[in-house]
Amino acid sequence: MSVPPSAQGPSGLPRNYLRPCLLLLLAEGPSHGYDLLEQLPALGHERADPGGMYRSLRAMEEEGLVRSWWEDSPTGPARRTYDLTEEGLEWLHAWAGSLRLVHGALGRFLTRYTAAADEPVRGRARR
Amino acid sequence: MSVPPSAQGPSGLPRNYLRPCLLLLLAEGPSHGYDLLEQLPALGHERADPGGMYRSLRAMEEEGLVRSWWEDSPTGPARRTYDLTEEGLEWLHAWAGSLRLVHGALGRFLTRYTAAADEPVRGRARR
DNA sequence: CTGGGTAAATGCACCCTACACATACCTCGC
């Protein structure tokens, strides 16, 4: 109510993390939205949002990172199958590099946090 | 130009990551904004934004996570010194738990990425 | 023929972020 959602609870996946995840999944092989949706939790997206994902896919298609075409399904409605482009693969590499940095930063945060948590009240002197 | 900034370049620190960073730095000892600003890069904030940080500090103060008071500096203008509250410490713990999960998710992403990158064109079969 | 799983998409409000800009203090050198 009075407190902003930033105080509601640690939300925290990286910004735009959905994009590299989709690119990675597509790098493992062509797929369609609904299938990708089910694989997202394995990469950290606990409750993946269909809306956002479809938007993200279409956006990346407009940017030339992925291609898509309609394909009939033997078991259900037709699906739009996505495939990675050369440019999309390059973006994946760039993202991976960036995420490696973030991973490192989080590692430093966590070790520093652990150190601070293990040192209850001491060392509170400061210039 | 025509491409949205999401395509500009992997930006990617976790959402609201600034908050836990400030809480951690304050857990190591009371400090003031300008000083915190200089320590943020060590936690991953390459080009820390003063505006955002001061806003974040004030917001957390309103939520009771930090306290502040004015203090004279021997070398410059007066500074607002911040200190962690009990509630702020609890939030830090919560954030750390959440960030540990994110760290793990990124780890899984990166190993999966490495595996995919090492397997050039093979295994593209899919149901 | 109706319910439920499959499949894709839009609308929208909220808020975070990045960037620019403003203000004021203090010290040092000229």
Next chain:
DNA sequence: GCGAGGTATGTGTAGGGTGCATTTACCCAG
């Protein structure tokens, strides 16, 4: 004593991502 530059804290604002609700449509099983 005056201006430059470092210290220190703030405000304004545009733009975009996220989460949530809602819609449409296909297909098969009961």
